[in-house]
Amino acid sequence: MDYLSDCKSDATVATVGGLNKYFKKSLIIKEMEVLKDLSKRIKKSLLFNKVTGIIVLVFPCIIHAQSGMNTNLPLLFQSGFEGTTRIVDGQLIGKDDNLKEKNDWVADINQFASGFCINFTSGTDEQRFAKIITEPGNPNNHVLHFQLNEGWLNGRSRLARAQFDLYEIKNGLKEFYQTIRIFLPEDLKVVREYPQAINWLSILEIWNNVTWMQSVPYGFRVTLGLGKPTAEESDLYFILDAENCDLSEDGRQRYSKLWVERNHDIKVPIGEWFTMHYYFKEGNAENGRFIAVLETEKNGKQTVYDVTNFTHNTNDPAPDGVTEFNPLKWYTSMDLANFVRDKGKALQIYWDDFKLFGK
Numbered sequence: 001m002d003y004l005s006d007c008k009s010d011a012t013v014a015t016v017g018g019l020n021k022y023f024k025k026s027l028i029i030k031e032m033e034v035l036k037d038l039s040k041r042i043k044k045s046l047l048f049n050k051v052t053g054i055i056v057l058v059f060p061c062i063i064h065a066q067s068g069m070n071t072n073l074p075l076l077f078q079s080g081f082e083g084t085t086r087i088v089d090g091q092l093i094g095k096d097d098n099l100k101e102k103n104d105w106v107a108d109i110n111q112f113a114s115g116f117c118i119n120f121t122s123g124t125d126e127q128r129f130a131k132i133i134t135e136p137g138n139p140n141n142h143v144l145h146f147q148l149n150e151g152w153l154n155g156r157s158r159l160a161r162a163q164f165d166l167y168e169i170k171n172g173l174k175e176f177y178q179t180i181r182i183f184l185p186e187d188l189k190v191v192r193e194y195p196q197a198i199n200w201l202s203i204l205e206i207w208n209n210v211t212w213m214q215s216v217p218y219g220f221r222v223t224l225g226l227g228k229p230t231a232e233e234s235d236l237y238f239i240l241d242a243e244n245c246d247l248s249e250d251g252r253q254r255y256s257k258l259w260v261e262r263n264h265d266i267k268v269p270i271g272e273w274f275t276m277h278y279y280f281k282e283g284n285a286e287n288g289r290f291i292a293v294l295e296t297e298k299n300g301k302q303t304v305y306d307v308t309n310f311t312h313n314t315n316d317p318a319p320d321g322v323t324e325f326n327p328l329k330w331y332t333s334m335d336l337a338n339f340v341r342d343k344g345k346a347l348q349i350y351w352d353d354f355k356l357f358g359k
Contacts, residue, residue, distance in 0.1 A: 068306060069279040069291045071177050073357035076112050077102050080353050081132050081142045090118045092164070115167030115324075121159070123152045130162050135183075135350065143183070144328070144354075148347040151334025158334035160347065163205075163326045166356075172321020176358030178278045180328065183350040186271045190343045191228065191236065194336060198228035199239060202331040203349070206280060207324040208312045211245035211253050218313035219245030219253070222280070222290055224305075226268050236268040238292065238304045244313050259309050266304050269296055275353075277301070282311050282319050327356065 078101075079085060084094035085105060096103040109116050118130045128148050135141040146162040182203070191198065202225040211219035220243065227239035240261040246254045274296045281289035288311035292304045312319040330349050340347050 068289060069177065069277065069293065070175065070281070071279075071357065073175065073177050074359055075102050076176075076356045076358055077108050078353075078355040079103055079105065081144050081351075085142070086132055087118060087130060092116070092118065109166075112171075113166055113169045115165065117165055119161070119163050119165045121161050122154045123161070127152050128160060128162050135352070141352070144351040146328075146330040146349050146351070148330060148332070148337050148340075150341045151332075151337035153334070159331065160334055160337035161329075161331040163331060164328040165324070166327055167324040169321075169323045169325075172323050173280075173282075173358040174321045175281045176279075176322070176356065178327055178357070179275060179353070179355045181273055181275050181352040183273045183352075184268065184270045185348050185350075187340075187345040187348060188236075188270050190340055190345050191226075191336070191347075192233050193343075194228060194339055196231050198226070198236075198336065200332050201226040201336065201347075202326075202329045203276075204278060205326040205329050205331075206311075206322055208282065208319070208322045209316075210324050211247055211255075212251075214247060214249070218316035219247055220258075220311075220313040220316070221245065222311060224278070224292055227262075229262070229264060236270070237262070237264050238266065238268060238294070240290070240292065240305050240307070242290075242310065244315070258314065259307065261305050261307060263304055266294060266302055269294075272296065273352075280311060280322070282321060284312075285309055288312070327354065 078099055079096045080098055081096065083097035083103075085092065085096055086094050092105045094105055102108045105116075120128055120130075127150050129146075131145050132142055133145045135143045148160040148162060151158060151160040191201075202223050204222075204224040206222040208220045208222070209216045209218055211221065222242045223240070225239050226236045228234045228236055242258045242260075243255040244258055245256075248254065274294060277291075277293040277295065279289065279291040281287070283289060286308070288307075288309050290305065290307045290309075290311060293301050294304050295301045328351050330347065332347065337347055
């Protein structure tokens with residue numbers, strides 16, 4: 001019954017032996033009367049857990065749709081980019097002293113992964129950068145800032161990229177939950193005018209398995225990004241897809257879409273901080289899961305995507321968990337980056353309060 005943690009006063013829980021045992025002596029009579037009144041006015045469902053003997057009264061009209069998201073996972077790492085956190089030679093190091101545990105970029109990440117760094121895949125400092133800075137307009141907060149000034153050629157690819165690699169995860173994550181605060185500045189609104197549909201502006205990528213090593217078969221990825229559905233001027237929306245990949249002997253990657261999701265009801269917030277919640281569970285068409293939830297100050301939590309489908313290569317006979325993924329990613333085409341440049345802007349994104357739970 002993981003959904004209880006995602007509900008806002010959505011449920012009343014009581015032991016079969018009586019309400020007093022659960023609410024203890026601190027529950028006053030007035031509160032009991034309020035609960036009785038709510039139970040009368042709101043249509044409710046009755047669930048009974050035979051193992052614990054707990055009755056759960058759920059008000060379905062106000063339960064959030066992200067009920068399938070398991071947030072009850074061990075904390076692996078967290079950082080708000082405070083304290084001694086800094087970037088040295090592409091490596092995030094230091095410690096966020098504002099947090100009590102799992103807050104050291106080297107010591108704590110090394111407990112579960114051995115390959116982590118800021119990655120641009122070529123380019124120059126003038127074309128792109130990643131920095132920890134004071135949040136614009138808030139001198140009391142520090143954030144991680146990615147900026148793409150223009151695109152560049154990388155072999156056969158025309159791209160622009162800044163990302164945090166979390167690779168060589170020990171044992172592989174079968175299930176994980178991530179939260180991250182994001183700010184997209186007003187300059188990003190110029191992307192609305194891009195004269196083509198946008199299907200490539202990634203903010204998260206999960207590899208299960210990687211698609212660039214001959215020694216690793218059954219390539220697969222889930223990608224969440226920002227998109228524009230039409231060549232006409234349009235708002236931006238979150239876009240999601242999953243792909244199998246075959247890697248040829250000459251290194252060419254042949255991706256094939258496995259599933260594609262588009263939601264044009266929830267717009268990408270620009271000019272305000274918002275939080276993204278991601279939940280991934282390795283599985284097949286019946287039990288694989290990916291959920292993306294947007295949380296804003298105005299609207300609270302909104303489920304953007306809740307997918308039950310393959311989250312590994314469909315031909316993989318023995319999936320063994322995610323060992324590589326990019327929890328913070330800002331990756332697009334050279335053409336889009338240069339379009340923004342020509343408008344006198346840059347593609348920028350700010351990250352804060354990164355938390356990762358998993359097993």
